[in-house]
Structure formats: C-alpha cells, structure tokens
Amino acid sequence: MKVYLAGPEIFLPEAAEIGARQKAICRKYGIAAHFPLDSSVDIAGLAPQDAARAIFLANLEAIDAADAVIANMMPFRGPGMDGGTAFEMGYAHAKAIPIYAYTNDPRTYLGRSRALGLVARVDSGGKSRDVHGLEIEDFGLVDNLMMGCAVGGPAKPIFWHGAQGLDTGLTMFEAAVQAAAHAFR
C-alpha cells in the first residue's frame, strides 16, 4: 500500500526530519509513504514559476500513484486549513483516492473563527458573519464543507486531539495512518 502525505509540514525548517518520522510510522503499518519533498525534482537554476510547475506536476504524479492520501487539516494562517492541501484533497477525491485526515485543532470552523475574533455580527437568521459580511459556515465540520465531506463519517473519521500547535508527537497522524492501513487490509 502507498500513501501520499499532504499537509503544511513541508514548510517547516525541519520538514525533512518530520517527513522521515512520518514515513517511519507508515512503515510500521506496512505502508510506503511519499512525502512531497521525496520527489526528485531538480529545481536548481529554474525560474520560480518553472520550479513551481515542476513541483506541482511531481505532487500530482505522486497522488496518482497513491492508494490513499493522509491529510493534515490543521488551521493555517487563519481559521481554515492550508489551501494547497485542500487542492490536493479535491484532486484525490476526483480520482476516487480515499483521504484519511487529522488535525491538531478539535474545534469546528465556526468555533475556531469565533476564538480568532472573526465573528463581527450574528444576523437575524442566526448566521455568524465576518467583517466583510461573509457568512461563517456552520455545519459542525472542521473546515469548509467541501473538505469536511470528502473526509469524516464513521468509515473515515477525522482524527484530532485537544492540544494546539503542530502535532509534533504525530499521534493523530498515526491514528489516520492506522485507519488507512485497516481499510486496505
């Protein structure tokens, strides 16, 4: 079984080390994992947009080759998750590749927005709205319903714990990997 590891870990200074730890966890379950930095993309000397395109194509190729995606849905620079990971989830879902997700933040999207002070008012219909009047979605999901419905449910729960900050202990990551391994057994 092969999985693709999607998430903002790639942006950490210690990305390579986290990737190695994640892959070691996957190996315990007989899973070969692809961390985005594994792709042998040589971007040296490329113009930034050509480098971006090479990485983009390598990531999509790695998702295509995977039996499942393990996705980190932790909040990223705001109430919502990393957009690049959301894109990869949409891509995987279209290809019928199952997604096993985890996050370090147990709150719903609305709960998290509220904690960040983003609710400017509650309208007469009971909808929370931000400073631009945009409704803050409230379906009791961890993020926007497109991502929330691509994962979740009894077959593929989203794994989370109460601690905030990056899940460097990788406990929730391991729970998601375990669920994937179980489903493919």
Next chain:
Amino acid sequence: MKVYLAGPEIFLPEAAEIGARQKAICRKYGIAAHFPLDSSVDIAGLAPQDAARAIFLANLEAIDAADAVIANMMPFRGPGMDGGTAFEMGYAHAKAIPIYAYTNDPRTYLGRSRALGLVARVDSGGKSRDVHGLEIEDFGLVDNLMMGCAVGGPAKPIFWHGAQGLDTGLTMFEAAVQAAAHAFR
C-alpha cells in the same frame, strides 16, 4: 458551453443577487453558468452534516457537468484563498476541466503575507517564515503553487486589478469569462 462558478461569493448576504449578475455576464458570451446556490438541494429539516453532504454532492455534480470552472481566488480570512474553492479547483483539475481564475488582489502570496505582517523573520537562506517557523512560499504566484499552477500561464492568465475588497464591479470576473468563452469558441 457550461461553466461552474467557484468562489466565496456564496457567503455574501447578497449571494443570490451576485450570482444572478454573474450568470447574466456569462449569458452575454453564450455561456450557461451554474452558481452553487442554483442547485435544487432541499436541506430543510436535515441535520447540519447531512445538509453539508447534500450541498457537497450537488457542487461536485455541477462541476462534473461543466466545460470550465471560473474561480475567484481573492484572499479569504488570511493571506490565502477560500479553501472550499481550492478544493473545487483540485477536483476540476483532476477531471481535466480547465479553470479560469480571477482575484481582486494583484499581490503575490508572499507580498500579501508581508502586508498582513505575517513575516516573522527571514532565514539565512533568504526564506520568509511566519511566527510558527513555517516558510511563506515565494514562487511569484498569487497563492500556493498547487492552485497557482492549475491556472495561470499565457493560455489561462489570472485576471486581477489593483482595487482591494470584493470585485463587485465584476470586471475581473468578466475578463475570466471572456477568456473561457474565447478558448471554447
């Protein structure tokens, strides 16, 4: 020709009105547009998560039926775009449905992050990092490279103008529609 209209406009109080204006613009170019609120999903009486799932399935069905997606990549509650729209772009890209994008913010992802005060330090390798140490991507793109590379380039430029706030004049929206109409002529 049919297009799917992806973007956070659905969260506006005047969503239905904006959707009607966007569809009228599309009609000028002979395009039938699907605004997410068009789906005849009856969510009355459904539990929130069942309602979410009904909307999720209706949106995916509408993307499947489209020849192209017109995507609003404006920044949404942070430096990045709406995650739900990013998911839909990934889904469309996997189905080889071309995406024509626009945004009301001409800055790169890094430029916008800088303006929002998100750059905590620049490391010795010249990489900008946020308060958590996470690298702020800098490929000269409007957002994360997954979305930036799914659109953009000479064939499908991203349309933008200098004004910030919601593009209620829909000028950039129309430019994207025009490009889609031209490509399908």
